[in-house]
Amino acid sequence: MAGRERIGAMRTIASASAPASIGNVGPGFDILGQAFDALKDRVTVHREDAPGVRLGKVTGCVPGLPAEPHRNTALAAALALLESQKAPFGVRLDVDKGVPVSAGMGGSAASAVAAVVAVNALLDKPLAHGALLPFAMEGERVSSDPPPWDNVMASLLGGLVIAARLDAAHVQQIPAPEGLVSIVVHPDAEIETRAARGILKPTIPMETVVEHSRRLAAFVAGCAASDLKLIRDGLDDVLVEPQRRFLLPALPAVKAAALGAGALGCSFSGSGPSIFAWAVEADADAVEKAMVKAFKAEGLKSRSYRAAIRSQGARLEPAMETVA
Amino acid sequence: MAGRERIGAMRTIASASAPASIGNVGPGFDILGQAFDALKDRVTVHREDAPGVRLGKVTGCVPGLPAEPHRNTALAAALALLESQKAPFGVRLDVDKGVPVSAGMGGSAASAVAAVVAVNALLDKPLAHGALLPFAMEGERVSSDPPPWDNVMASLLGGLVIAARLDAAHVQQIPAPEGLVSIVVHPDAEIETRAARGILKPTIPMETVVEHSRRLAAFVAGCAASDLKLIRDGLDDVLVEPQRRFLLPALPAVKAAALGAGALGCSFSGSGPSIFAWAVEADADAVEKAMVKAFKAEGLKSRSYRAAIRSQGARLEPAMETVA
Numbered sequence: 245m246a247g248r249e250r251i252g253a254m255r256t257i258a259s260a261s262a263p264a265s266i267g268n269v270g271p272g273f274d275i276l277g278q279a280f281d282a283l284k285d286r287v288t289v290h291r292e293d294a295p296g297v298r299l300g301k302v303t304g305c306v307p308g309l310p311a312e313p314h315r316n317t318a319l320a321a322a323l324a325l326l327e328s329q330k331a332p333f334g335v336r337l338d339v340d341k342g343v344p345v346s347a348g349m350g351g352s353a354a355s356a357v358a359a360v361v362a363v364n365a366l367l368d369k370p371l372a373h374g375a376l377l378p379f380a381m382e383g384e385r386v387s388s389d390p391p392p393w394d395n396v397m398a399s400l401l402g403g404l405v406i407a408a409r410l411d412a413a414h415v416q417q418i419p420a421p422e423g424l425v426s427i428v429v430h431p432d433a434e435i436e437t438r439a440a441r442g443i444l445k446p447t448i449p450m451e452t453v454v455e456h457s458r459r460l461a462a463f464v465a466g467c468a469a470s471d472l473k474l475i476r477d478g479l480d481d482v483l484v485e486p487q488r489r490f491l492l493p494a495l496p497a498v499k500a501a502a503l504g505a506g507a508l509g510c511s512f513s514g515s516g517p518s519i520f521a522w523a524v525e526a527d528a529d530a531v532e533k534a535m536v537k538a539f540k541a542e543g544l545k546s547r548s549y550r551a552a553i554r555s556q557g558a559r560l561e562p563a564m565e566t567v568a
Numbered sequence: 569m570a571g572r573e574r575i576g577a578m579r580t581i582a583s584a585s586a587p588a589s590i591g592n593v594g595p596g597f598d599i600l601g602q603a604f605d606a607l608k609d610r611v612t613v614h615r616e617d618a619p620g621v622r623l624g625k626v627t628g629c630v631p632g633l634p635a636e637p638h639r640n641t642a643l644a645a646a647l648a649l650l651e652s653q654k655a656p657f658g659v660r661l662d663v664d665k666g667v668p669v670s671a672g673m674g675g676s677a678a679s680a681v682a683a684v685v686a687v688n689a690l691l692d693k694p695l696a697h698g699a700l701l702p703f704a705m706e707g708e709r710v711s712s713d714p715p716p717w718d719n720v721m722a723s724l725l726g727g728l729v730i731a732a733r734l735d736a737a738h739v740q741q742i743p744a745p746e747g748l749v750s751i752v753v754h755p756d757a758e759i760e761t762r763a764a765r766g767i768l769k770p771t772i773p774m775e776t777v778v779e780h781s782r783r784l785a786a787f788v789a790g791c792a793a794s795d796l797k798l799i800r801d802g803l804d805d806v807l808v809e810p811q812r813r814f815l816l817p818a819l820p821a822v823k824a825a826a827l828g829a830g831a832l833g834c835s836f837s838g839s840g841p842s843i844f845a846w847a848v849e850a851d852a853d854a855v856e857k858a859m860v861k862a863f864k865a866e867g868l869k870s871r872s873y874r875a876a877i878r879s880q881g882a883r884l885e886p887a888m889e890t891v892a
Binding site: 406414418445457461 | 595596597598599600730731732733738740742743768769770771772773774777778780781782783784785786788789791792793797798801802807
């Protein structure tokens with residue numbers, strides 16, 4: 245044990261990747277998240293004597309990132325973990341952004357998650373993977389306070405993840421069907437997360453609650469039982485999507501195109517503007533093309549991505565190790 | 569085929585049993601039902617030349633039943649099926665009540681379901697088992713209009729059943745864990761179903777909707793994956809139980825007793841007054857005793873029952889066949 249700790253203490257660099265994610269996942273507003281590893285952020289952390297966190301190189305799909313921890317999700321998450329563990333060192337973080345930001349694809353969460361997984365590897369006594377969730381959440385708080393859990397938990401744990409309570413001890417992966425893929429189409433449009441939350445009504449008619457519950461239960465049961473009929477019945481958001489629809493006038497056309505091409509369901513990814521769909525592999529090409537074409541007909545350029553529903557979540561990646 | 573029809577046409581008696589049921593099932597208000605085959609109704613139908621339906625012998629746990637079809641769930645269900653199929657005969661129904669009425673145990677549904685399953689066996693061209701649901705619902709309408717689906721669908725199909733839509737084509741069994749039992753304790757108290765529905769608020773705060781959704785998704789995922797932690801997280805009704813709690817002042821004490829003895833969850837069965845709990849088999853004795861004891865401490869006598877979660881649903885039973 246002492247030996248293991250010393251080897252840990254001597255690690256000076258670590259690198260981790262964390263996938264994009266689909267928040268809400270149809271009827272799962274605020275409680276279901278799904279990792280989407282077609283795109284990933286990668287954070288490489290360098291151990292430095294000076295305490296605290298510093299931004300190093302920024303590469304990838306953004307022109308730059310804020311250098312202040314309270315404005316940068318990776319830095320904020322790394323700092324929260326270092327401070328909680330009273331680490332006797334600081335870190336410099338290189339961030340390679342593979343997940344676009346403000347896309348509804350969990351870009352801020354991916355950076356925060358990759359940062360804590362990488363920093364954790366430098367600790368004398370690394371925490372269990374799942375125990376990193378609260379620190380990644382501190383990163384997500386930079387982009388939205390209180391921070392929604394769905395993207396962070398999905399990016400960390402992989403696959404389809406539920407928050408049975410707002411408590412890390414009650415967050416876990418749930419069974420997801422094999423052989424299904426998710427398609428995410430990111431249009432050239434913007435929806436601000438805070439604004440998307442702000443428009444939600446404070447109360448919901450009981451009939452809507454029951455109809456929403458039907459879909460949620462069907463969706464989750466369908467996933468766990470690999471029952472495509474139940475998934476199709478369930479992958480439909482009657483709670484939040486109707487309230488946010490007007491934020492993206494192209495939604496009805498894109499959704500109709502996806503369903504028409506055989507998708508099992510289609511809705512906003514998180515609070516948009518990206519739209520996701522689920523489909524069996526055989527229909528995925530047609531669904532993806534139909535969604536892009538529908539965006540184009542609505543005057544919006546878009547980029548599309550595809551990944552299996554089942555996936556691994558954040559992980560350590562090889563990094564050139566320097567032994568002090 | 570013609571031969572099969574003629575044999576069907578010559579059947580003059582048929583008998584079917586249908587189990588009690590737990591409506592709502594924790595967080596599953598109006599969408600989940602569970603068969604509870606510790607208790608059953610049995611309906612025996614006799615083919616008669618005169619069209620229509622008539623009440624024959626009534627036995628079991630009730631002193632008598634109304635003889636008018638619009639006031640008797642078994643008669644109303646049988647009549648709906650006969651009329652829809654333009655049957656060239658009528659039936660006399662003997663009803664053996666094993667499920668108490670006004671108990672929150674699906675007593676009216678069990679009679680309606682047993683009646684349609686038995687009548688179906690007399691038809692020239694019997695319908696598929698699941699296709700009987702709408703006719704059993706016409707029986708349930710006698711006790712509550714519009715009729716709730718949960719008891720009827722569970723009693724017909726067995727096990728844990730979801731209504732993904734209010735449409736028989738979207739009603740189906742979902743996976744339920746093996747090795748778990750449900751306990752139902754029926755106190756000497758009354759709650760009228762219509763009144764229990766009437767007190768429900770027309771709108772629900774969004775935070776409650778989300779907390780309810782967490783539990784429902786956890787419960788269904790836990791059932792399908794046989795994950796006791798998720799079932800425990802999910803078997804908790806924050807939507808309806810808080811609104812109905814005052815109808816049975818003993819509820820908090822009985823619930824606390826059940827949970828204290830190891831139950832996975834505990835709530836009203838349907839709209840009460842019966843209370844159900846789920847438990848692993850090893851805890852079932854302790855849970856059942858604790859619930860009965862708690863009712864007694866609250867001044868209420870009660871009777872308790874126990875059955876596996878997985879069960880078969882309504883079925884034909886042997887009947888002395890008369891060949892005309």
